[in-house]
Amino acid sequence: MLKKAVFVLVLFFSTAAVFAGNDKNSIQIKGSDTMVNLGQAWAERYMEENPGDFVAVTGGGSGTGLSSLISGTCDIAMSSRNIKDKEIALAKQKGINPFEIKVALDGLAVVTSPANPVGKLTLDQLAGIFTGRISNWKEVGGKDEKIVVLSREVNSGTHVYFKEHVLRNNNPNGKEEFAPSALLLSSSQAIADEVAANSAAIGYYGMGYISGKQKTIAVAKDDKSGYVEPNIENVLSGKYPISRPLFLYTNDQPQGLIKKFVDYALSKEGQDIVVKTDFVPAKK
Amino acid sequence: MRKIKEFFIEKLIFICGLASIFFVALIFLFLTKEGLAVFKYVSPVDFLAGKSWYPISEPAQLGILPLVFGSLMVTLGAAIISIPIGVACAVYIAEIAPSKVKEVLKSGIELLAAIPSVVLGFIGMVTLVPWVKTVFHLPTGLTALSGSIILAFMAMPTIVSIAEDALYSVPKSYKEGAFALGATHWQTIYRVLLPAASSGIVAAVMLGIGRVIGETMAVMMITGNAAVIPQSILVPVRTLTATIAAEMGEAVVGSEHYFALFSIGIVLFIISFIINVTADSFLHKRR
Numbered sequence: 001m002l003k004k005a006v007f008v009l010v011l012f013f014s015t016a017a018v019f020a021g022n023d024k025n026s027i028q029i030k031g032s033d034t035m036v037n038l039g040q041a042w043a044e045r046y047m048e049e050n051p052g053d054f055v056a057v058t059g060g061g062s063g064t065g066l067s068s069l070i071s072g073t074c075d076i077a078m079s080s081r082n083i084k085d086k087e088i089a090l091a092k093q094k095g096i097n098p099f100e101i102k103v104a105l106d107g108l109a110v111v112t113s114p115a116n117p118v119g120k121l122t123l124d125q126l127a128g129i130f131t132g133r134i135s136n137w138k139e140v141g142g143k144d145e146k147i148v149v150l151s152r153e154v155n156s157g158t159h160v161y162f163k164e165h166v167l168r169n170n171n172p173n174g175k176e177e178f179a180p181s182a183l184l185l186s187s188s189q190a191i192a193d194e195v196a197a198n199s200a201a202i203g204y205y206g207m208g209y210i211s212g213k214q215k216t217i218a219v220a221k222d223d224k225s226g227y228v229e230p231n232i233e234n235v236l237s238g239k240y241p242i243s244r245p246l247f248l249y250t251n252d253q254p255q256g257l258i259k260k261f262v263d264y265a266l267s268k269e270g271q272d273i274v275v276k277t278d279f280v281p282a283k284k
Numbered sequence: 285m286r287k288i289k290e291f292f293i294e295k296l297i298f299i300c301g302l303a304s305i306f307f308v309a310l311i312f313l314f315l316t317k318e319g320l321a322v323f324k325y326v327s328p329v330d331f332l333a334g335k336s337w338y339p340i341s342e343p344a345q346l347g348i349l350p351l352v353f354g355s356l357m358v359t360l361g362a363a364i365i366s367i368p369i370g371v372a373c374a375v376y377i378a379e380i381a382p383s384k385v386k387e388v389l390k391s392g393i394e395l396l397a398a399i400p401s402v403v404l405g406f407i408g409m410v411t412l413v414p415w416v417k418t419v420f421h422l423p424t425g426l427t428a429l430s431g432s433i434i435l436a437f438m439a440m441p442t443i444v445s446i447a448e449d450a451l452y453s454v455p456k457s458y459k460e461g462a463f464a465l466g467a468t469h470w471q472t473i474y475r476v477l478l479p480a481a482s483s484g485i486v487a488a489v490m491l492g493i494g495r496v497i498g499e500t501m502a503v504m505m506i507t508g509n510a511a512v513i514p515q516s517i518l519v520p521v522r523t524l525t526a527t528i529a530a531e532m533g534e535a536v537v538g539s540e541h542y543f544a545l546f547s548i549g550i551v552l553f554i555i556s557f558i559i560n561v562t563a564d565s566f567l568h569k570r571r
Contacts, residue, residue, distance in 0.1 A: 182510055
């Protein structure tokens with residue numbers, strides 16, 4: 001009886017020790033749903049090239065990733081928005097010093113169903129639609145149909161970016177909000193599915209989610225400038241008005257294994273993966 | 285030696301018995317501590333009666349009225365659908381069905397209870413949502429009604445099995461008396477058995493509703509999550525549970541948003557506590 005107990009205890013501690021030992025060559029990455037596919041692609045290639053290192057990537061949203069970094073449960077946070085001052089202050093309190101690395105750019109595509117005749121909108125019209133000021137498609141040249149506004153949940157960096165840069169038109173003191181009647185869906189894929197099935201719906205997400213089942217809207221800064229399609233060239237040249245940087249955040253300057261991974265992401269090979277997953281490289 | 289062993293085992297079981305109460309107390313304490321902190325930022329009246337929920341804005345607007353109405357609307361819809369079907373099903377199983385059919389029905393209902401809610405939500409999203417959209421000519425099928433229908437499926441097993449139990453425990457002499465007076469089978473069920481089992485049936489309904497109001501995953505997937513006070517059942521709503529589930533990941537620990545989500549937890553806790561106590565009191569009335 002006693003022997004058994006001792007045996008179990010020894011087993012328990014030795015497994016714990018093995019796991020703790022493993023920790024040194026594993027990295028936990030968490031955050032932006034927009035970047036999950038990219039992070040996963042990096043991790044897979046990186047592990048192929050560095051057998052023995054282990055990289056785990058999970059999503060959950062930019063805010064989720066940053067709060068994990070702050071609470072020390074992940075090594076790298078992926079974020080599709082800049083870290084907020086509030087979050088930096090909280091991190092400092094916990095002895096964490098967030099370090100920002102820009103790894104890619106992303107164009108936010110505004111999408112509708114292919115059945116919708118509207119194909120181009122200005123930023124002001126977009127703001128009107130998403131705040132609820134414009135509620136019928138005929139006001140922007142479409143059919144007489146109520147607009148169904150789709151947005152991501154508040155834990156999404158995409159939601160925050162879209163609010164700050166489209167609804168509030170980059171005005172930091174803006175008070176505009178998403179219309180209360182906007183449907184908040186929990187993933188970009190859910191928005192893609194609803195837009196594909198609903199001819200009155202409009203939504204937005206990272207360019208990586210564009211497929212043949214949705215129609216992208218060409219966007220103009222104002223009614224004087226030209227309408228621009230969301231694609232890699234237009235984002236890179238800066239012509240497409242709704243594009244944003246994507247970041248990795250680490251605690252302090254990356255070191256050791258974390259540095260090795262970050263360097264890989266920024267290498268030529270890493271940036272090729274960025275292009276393959278439909279994002280735009282941070283450096284050319 | 286045997287006595288010592290006996291002593292230890294007794295104490296061990298005693299501790300296990302206390303553990304659940306201990307954990308409930310701890311959870312409640314934690315919930316209260318974290319939840320009440322929100323009132324440093326927003327007054328209780330603004331919190332409970334505020335009409336806008338913009339938790340990540342500066343300053344944050346933390347009014348949960350639309351969320352409360354969202355939860356109530358979905359629950360009410362689910363109750364209207366599941367109570368008649370559930371009670372009728374219980375009557376059929378307890379009184380009318382031949383024993384073979386009864387076996388099949390009972391195991392079928394148990395299977396319904398075993399389906400994970402995320403699976404029901406997924407099925408609802410793919411089949412029910414487009415159906416609701418076309419049948420009612422709505423701009424979107426992600427509505428309170430879709431949520432109600434799926435939740436009705438979840439409440440049904442609870443309602444059926446407890447209501448059936450209540451019908452069984454009506455003394456046989458009641459039924460025999462009714463028959464002796466020349467009542468038909470339906471008259472007996474309607475006039476004698478249902479009133480006699482009513483407290484048990486009410487308890488069944490309350491427990492079913494308790495299940496509905498706490499359900500999260502399926503409603504989050506199919507109700508659209510728009511935080512507006514619903515004017516009808518055919519519009520998108522955002523429920524209390526879905527709000528916590530969708531936003532907990534983002535909320536910075538120690539922020540007003542974080543505390544507000546815990547307060548929503550308290551509101552939910554109070555609602556389900558009231559429902560459970562009501563159900564319990566009806567169950568005890570029966571004995």
